[in-house]
Amino acid sequence: MDEILTLVSFGxxxxxxxxxxxxxxxxxxxxxxxxxxxxxxFLLALAKKSEEPSLRAAANIYTTIFRGLPELLTLxxxxxxxxxxLQQLISFLFPDAQVEVNSFVxxxxxxxxVFSSYASEAFLSAFRGISLGQYEGGYALGLRRVQTLRxxxxxxxxxxxxxxxxxxxxxxxxxxxxxxxxxxxxxVRQAGIAARVEKExxxxxxxxxxxxxxxxxxxxxxxxxxxAWSSRGEVRR
Amino acid sequence: MTEQVETARPQLTAPAPPPRRxxxxxxxxxxxMVLWALAGAGLLSYMIRDFNPEFMxxxxxxxxxxxxxxxxxxxxxxxxxxxxxxxxxxxRLSSSRILGGIAYGFVYFFRGxPLIAQAxxxxxxxxxxRDxxxxxxxxxxxxxxxxxxxxxFSLNTSAYQAEILRGSIQNVARGQWEAASALGLSKPVTxxxxxxxxxxxxxxxxxxxxxxxxxxxxAIASIITIYDLMGETxxxxxxxxxxxxYIWAAILYLxxxxxxxxxxxxxxxxxxxxxxx
Numbered sequence: 001m002d003e004i005l006t007l008v009s010f011g012x013x014x015x016x017x018x019x020x021x022x023x024x025x026x027x028x029x030x031x032x033x034x035x036x037x038x039x040x041x042f043l044l045a046l047a048k049k050s051e052e053p054s055l056r057a058a059a060n061i062y063t064t065i066f067r068g069l070p071e072l073l074t075l076x077x078x079x080x081x082x083x084x085x086l087q088q089l090i091s092f093l094f095p096d097a098q099v100e101v102n103s104f105v106x107x108x109x110x111x112x113x114v115f116s117s118y119a120s121e122a123f124l125s126a127f128r129g130i131s132l133g134q135y136e137g138g139y140a141l142g143l144r145r146v147q148t149l150r151x152x153x154x155x156x157x158x159x160x161x162x163x164x165x166x167x168x169x170x171x172x173x174x175x176x177x178x179x180x181x182x183x184x185x186x187x188v189r190q191a192g193i194a195a196r197v198e199k200e201x202x203x204x205x206x207x208x209x210x211x212x213x214x215x216x217x218x219x220x221x222x223x224x225x226x227x228a229w230s231s232r233g234e235v236r237r
Numbered sequence: 238m239t240e241q242v243e244t245a246r247p248q249l250t251a252p253a254p255p256p257r258r259x260x261x262x263x264x265x266x267x268x269x270m271v272l273w274a275l276a277g278a279g280l281l282s283y284m285i286r287d288f289n290p291e292f293m294x295x296x297x298x299x300x301x302x303x304x305x306x307x308x309x310x311x312x313x314x315x316x317x318x319x320x321x322x323x324x325x326x327x328x329r330l331s332s333s334r335i336l337g338g339i340a341y342g343f344v345y346f347f348r349g350x351p352l353i354a355q356a357x358x359x360x361x362x363x364x365x366x367r368d369x370x371x372x373x374x375x376x377x378x379x380x381x382x383x384x385x386x387x388x389x390f391s392l393n394t395s396a397y398q399a400e401i402l403r404g405s406i407q408n409v410a411r412g413q414w415e416a417a418s419a420l421g422l423s424k425p426v427t428x429x430x431x432x433x434x435x436x437x438x439x440x441x442x443x444x445x446x447x448x449x450x451x452x453x454x455x456a457i458a459s460i461i462t463i464y465d466l467m468g469e470t471x472x473x474x475x476x477x478x479x480x481x482x483y484i485w486a487a488i489l490y491l492x493x494x495x496x497x498x499x500x501x502x503x504x505x506x507x508x509x510x511x512x513x514x
Binding site for chain 2 (some may be wrong): 055192
């Protein structure tokens, strides 16, 4: 028991510091992905509910691709494919330049693609929950389209979409584990290194799983708070 | 032309639809579609220009075998998971605090941690108990990555399927139970003949999503040295450095998922046709 505690403790004999830095990378990656994923998802939802068929089709192609591909494959496509495409583009301008894609950025881009395509569905079904009268009310007050969207629709949209978005956040947190495959030192990778060095794989991967559970619990508490905040204008039932 | 028709039969014709203007939305939509078309054409030209017959000769059949391995892995895991999910869902629904708590813990663990960490925990983690597993004679099971992947995936999907089952059973209105008991039906008969059929119809869509999630998640098996579609792709890429390997894999996965989604929609439409109004 003492040995186990030493192994996971902080300091020179334990792997606590390494694992903590991995946790930090995992959380940073998830949080860095969130704004891009949410914005892109919202824009996609706007496109999908548009009356213009070509716009709807363009958005649907995007979601079909990124919801159909395995997340791991998306990651590889962005990581290796991005490298090739950027290399081609750069070599037009600077023939000698070498491009190397940062694995954090590749992870962020790939996870944003996946997150946004699922988030667009969440926003879209939230849009369906808002009656047409809300828009008409806004126009009747003399608000412009963008103003109506921002001041009247968006606050209700957030409330309606939050449960689904909360789930997507938990999925995103778990999907960050995939970046360990392209060499980013996240929680899973650090746990794997510790497991190999100390020959205690069950212990370290078990610890990693427990940390993911703790992160999920903290997230759930946070999401409940945000939901309470977003529905503060609701009638208490 | 239209004016002539209108003067001839002024009451009968509907007013001509207003000509579609080139609104910002329409321009944006067309620009985006052109971009998609360019991207598609670029990809196609890349696939044709850099097509390597030798690559196809060497790895073409491997892709097919990887595809089959993926389907076997997913099918087997889903089937075992479905069987395992029944007792778990029953425990979740039972009034016993202890049973419910155990099942909740199981489900929470497998839904709250990444599949890749679970696969590592089983495949590498089993090594920590090597002596013990050898003693009781099941080391052959945990030594083999294939069994480990099936083991991890089955447990994972059983947790998700148990939640789908529990949710859909609880979703059936209480009145159905009451009506059945008013008719004098016993509890088991009520459950099998009245509650479960209604629950499964509700569960159809989430089950379809779970199958898709499993197909996509199975790509992780490639990391614990299984040569499924993803594993073959990675092997082909690491040997040939031909990026087309990933494109072929993407096409195969997309076709697999899209075909399944379409078929599932058909099945759902067929099974719920009595609910259509």
